[in-house]
Amino acid sequence: MTENHISIQTQDLHCQFGDLHAVDGITFEVETGTIFGFLGPNGAGKTTTIRLLLGLLEPSAGSARVLGFDTHTQADQIRLNCGALLEHSGLYERLSAEDNLDLFGRIWHLSSEQRTQRIQNLLENMGLYERRKEIVQTWSHGMKQKLAVARTLMHDPKLVFLDEPTAGLDPLASSGLREDLVQMARRHGVTVFLTTHNLAEAEKICDRVGVINKGKLISVGSPDELRLKQGTNSLLVVGRGFEQSILNELKAMPDVTAVEIQDHHLVVHFKQETESGKLVQFLAGKGVMIDEVRKGKASLEDAFLALLEEEE
Amino acid sequence: MIQDIITIIRKEWKEVIFHRTSGRQGWVSILIIVGIVGIYLPYMSGAEWLSDPISLLTWAWLPIIMTSGMVADAFAGERERHTLETLLSTRLSDTAILLGKVAASVLYAWMISLLSALAGVITVNVAFGEGTFLFYDPVLFFGGLLAVLLVAILMSTIGVFVSLKASTVRQAYQKLSLSTTAIWFIPFILIQAFPNQSMDLLQNLAPALEKNLTVVVLAVFAVLLLVDVLMLLLAKKRFKRTRLILE
Ligand SMILES: Nc1ncnc2c1ncn2[C@@H]1O[C@H](COP(=O)(O)OP(=O)(O)OP(=O)(O)O)[C@@H](O)[C@H]1O
Ligand SMILES: [Mg+2]
Numbered sequence: 001m002t003e004n005h006i007s008i009q010t011q012d013l014h015c016q017f018g019d020l021h022a023v024d025g026i027t028f029e030v031e032t033g034t035i036f037g038f039l040g041p042n043g044a045g046k047t048t049t050i051r052l053l054l055g056l057l058e059p060s061a062g063s064a065r066v067l068g069f070d071t072h073t074q075a076d077q078i079r080l081n082c083g084a085l086l087e088h089s090g091l092y093e094r095l096s097a098e099d100n101l102d103l104f105g106r107i108w109h110l111s112s113e114q115r116t117q118r119i120q121n122l123l124e125n126m127g128l129y130e131r132r133k134e135i136v137q138t139w140s141h142g143m144k145q146k147l148a149v150a151r152t153l154m155h156d157p158k159l160v161f162l163d164e165p166t167a168g169l170d171p172l173a174s175s176g177l178r179e180d181l182v183q184m185a186r187r188h189g190v191t192v193f194l195t196t197h198n199l200a201e202a203e204k205i206c207d208r209v210g211v212i213n214k215g216k217l218i219s220v221g222s223p224d225e226l227r228l229k230q231g232t233n234s235l236l237v238v239g240r241g242f243e244q245s246i247l248n249e250l251k252a253m254p255d256v257t258a259v260e261i262q263d264h265h266l267v268v269h270f271k272q273e274t275e276s277g278k279l280v281q282f283l284a285g286k287g288v289m290i291d292e293v294r295k296g297k298a299s300l301e302d303a304f305l306a307l308l309e310e311e312e
Numbered sequence: 313m314i315q316d317i318i319t320i321i322r323k324e325w326k327e328v329i330f331h332r333t334s335g336r337q338g339w340v341s342i343l344i345i346v347g348i349v350g351i352y353l354p355y356m357s358g359a360e361w362l363s364d365p366i367s368l369l370t371w372a373w374l375p376i377i378m379t380s381g382m383v384a385d386a387f388a389g390e391r392e393r394h395t396l397e398t399l400l401s402t403r404l405s406d407t408a409i410l411l412g413k414v415a416a417s418v419l420y421a422w423m424i425s426l427l428s429a430l431a432g433v434i435t436v437n438v439a440f441g442e443g444t445f446l447f448y449d450p451v452l453f454f455g456g457l458l459a460v461l462l463v464a465i466l467m468s469t470i471g472v473f474v475s476l477k478a479s480t481v482r483q484a485y486q487k488l489s490l491s492t493t494a495i496w497f498i499p500f501i502l503i504q505a506f507p508n509q510s511m512d513l514l515q516n517l518a519p520a521l522e523k524n525l526t527v528v529v530l531a532v533f534a535v536l537l538l539v540d541v542l543m544l545l546l547a548k549k550r551f552k553r554t555r556l557i558l559e
Contacts, residue, residue: 017558051557054401058554080403090398094327106319107402 004068007032007159007191008053012062015048015215022048024215025062030208033189035181037196037206037223039304045215046195047087050161053193054084067159083157085165089148093137097128097147100136101154108155122150125180126173141168149177153184160184162194166201174198178205203300211304213311227303234296235276237266240289250282316404320412321419328382328420342424349374350431359440361432362448368456371432375424376464380488382417383471387556388484400553410551414468414544421464426457455529462536467492469543476550 008030015023023045030036038046051057053066055075063070069077091100098119105115123129126146136144145168152160162181166174182205184190196202202209203223210220219226242261251259255274260267268279276295284290329338349371354361361367390396399409429448437446447453471488478484503510521528 056397056400056553056557076403076405079401082401084398084401086397086401088394088397090395090401092323092327092395093393095323099326103319103323104402106322107316107404109315 005032006030008036008064008066008193010053010062010064013049013052013059013064014061015045015052015057016060021215023052023059026212026215026217027062028210028217028220030191030193032191033185034207035185035192035194035205037194037202037209038212039196039199039202039209040212041308044212046212047163049212050084050086050163050193050195054079054082054161081157082159082161083152083155084161084163085148085152086161086163089144091136091144091148091151093135095136096133097123097136097139098132100147101151104151104154110155118154122153123147126150126176142170142173145169146173146177157190159191159193162192164195164197166196166198174201181205199299199301199304209300211307213308218311219307223300226307227298227300229303233270233274233276233298235268235270235279236294236296237268237280237283237288237290238292238294239266240291241287242266243286246283246286246288249286250279253279253282313405313408316408317412317415320404320409321416324382324386324413324416325420328385342427345374345378345424346427346431350428351435354432354435355439359436359446361436362446363452365452367432368452371425371428372456372460372463375421375428376460376467378424379417379421379464379467380471380492381485382420383413383468384475384478384484384488385481386413386417386472387475388478389475389481391478392480397557400556406551406553407548410472410548411544414465414472414547417468417471418461418464421467422457422460425460429453429456458533459536462533462540465540466536466543469540469547470495472547473550476556 006029008028010027010029012025012027013023014021014025026045026049038049040046048057052059053064053071055071055078058072063072065071066078067081069075071078092103095103101119101122102115105118110118119132120129123132126149128143128146128150131139131143136147139147145165149162149165152162165181166177169177178201181192181194185192185207194206206223208220208222209226211218211226219229221229247259247261247266250256250268256268256270256279258269266283270276270279280290280293329342353370354367357364357367387396390399404412433447440446448456470491471484474487474491475484478487
């Protein structure tokens with residue numbers, strides 16, 4: 001048994017479709033009660049990894065343990081304790097919203113009162129309770145997505161897999177969902193494994209992120225670590241007197257990684273640990289007329305793009 | 313396990329019988345069938361309806377044919393509507409899902425047969441009754457219900473096999489109708505291929521058939537039961553969720 005504080009642990013996990021290595025030897029851990037963001041471009045192997053972790057696909061090599069259970073031999077136990085929102089919402093469109101949730105409550109052997117209570121809680125929370133009798137087919141994409149998330153949480157799982165949960169949700173709904181996920185993790189110790197193409201979202205809520213590309217895990221760490229490792233900070237200086245000689249001197253400084261002029265503004269990229277004040281002082285000392293200085297922090301997105309570029 | 317099978321049956325029935333998307337609810341078609349087979353036909357044929365083996369063929373076979381639609385939908389439909397993977401990601405075991413799907417369609421056929429047969433009794437008694445209560449020949453009635461059950465299981469396991477392999481409901485329908493037609497035609501093809509031998513066989517069998525009808529019927533039931541069990545076991549072996557996702 002894996003120790004309790006680790007919910008997911010993979011060891012050199014591989015999954016091959018013919019000649020294609022969809023998942024190519026990934027090793028990582030996810031701590032219990034944390035939100036892990038799995039990032040990567042289209043076709044990177046995110047969905048395939050989730051399928052492997054749920055025991056829906058068999059790995060061609062390597063192994064994984066989820067909640068302490070082996071995905072190959074104890075997948076039933078894993079599925080019993082997990083909830084999953086996969087690539088498709090998986091809703092029964094010919095049934096009503098309520099019937100969809102009720103079905104999953106029954107699947108997990110919830111009592112009739114538990115089901116009623118849970119359906120009310122979840123749907124009220126998402127503002128869909130009034131419309132619970134409607135056939136799902138008639139709902140909008142975002143409403144279905146919310147319902148699918150509710151269904152995933154119906155049985156209070158210990159670990160949830162969410163494949164692009166906020167895709168198609170409006171800003172209000174996605175921020176609501178993010179809040180719910182954070183609460184679940186912080187208050188109830190639920191572990192969340194999610195994939196997303198929204199890097200700002202990952203930056204906001206994920207304790208740790210993993211970046212996968214072409215089946216290989218190219219980086220794992222907290223969003224901050226990733227930014228520090230990959231991204232650079234920048235300084236935008238609005239003013240006059242950016243002589244070429246000054247720019248050359250700037251470029252020569254060891255902390256500065258790039259200098260460019262954009263729309264008559266000076267943009268200086270520099271390493272994370274550098275004090276930006278030093279740079280401003282230098283410029284002022286050279287007689288540059290400074291109107292305004294703005295500091296830019298590397299986003300997770302910058303770091304992500306830099307990482308992928310590095311891979312190419 | 314039983315609870316899980318019932319959950320699946322409930323869901324399948326709700327989807328097929330009570331859904332409201334195609335304008336009318338599914339149970340309207342059931343009413344129409346029961347109306348024709350349980351009211352109109354008995355009314356036309358009179359009190360003989362209850363003793364005529366032909367009537368048995370009507371209320372027993374029609375529903376069995378109807379099940380194929382439901383079975384074709386079993387896995388191919390879930391795949392086509394993108395619900396299969398989510399269903400497979402739940403705690404339900406492979407066996408519960410498989411048996412739930414089979415049971416849903418078998419019971420569907422069986423209930424329609426039973427309803428039609430009972431509606432026939434009411435129709436005949438109301439229209440042609442003369443004080444005494446008229447009912448089927450018990451052997452015909454119970455034998456018929458048992459036959460419906462056994463044949464429906466066979467049909468639905470064939471359907472499950474076909475549905476497992478098909479990616480759309482349409483494809484499943486096509487494959488299913490082809491394979492069932494093939495199975496029903498095997499006796500005719502054999503007779504065609506060996507005309508003399510089969511005539512001899514039939515001539516020898518006929519007297520024996522007449523003498524031991526009960527034994528023959530029981531033997532047929534036994535064989536059907538055996539085939540059902542074999543087919544179910546095969547289906548169980550074939551049904552592995554790790555393979556289903558890939559297909
Ligand atoms: N059943 C399958 N058979 C063959 N190839 C597959 C199968 N499933 C996935 N693949 C391939 O594996 C690779 C990874 O796919 P996967 O769905 O895991 O990507 P993803 O990271 O989820 O992408 P996206 O962001 O677009 O959802 C892709 O090249 C895909 O074509
Ligand atoms: Mg995907």
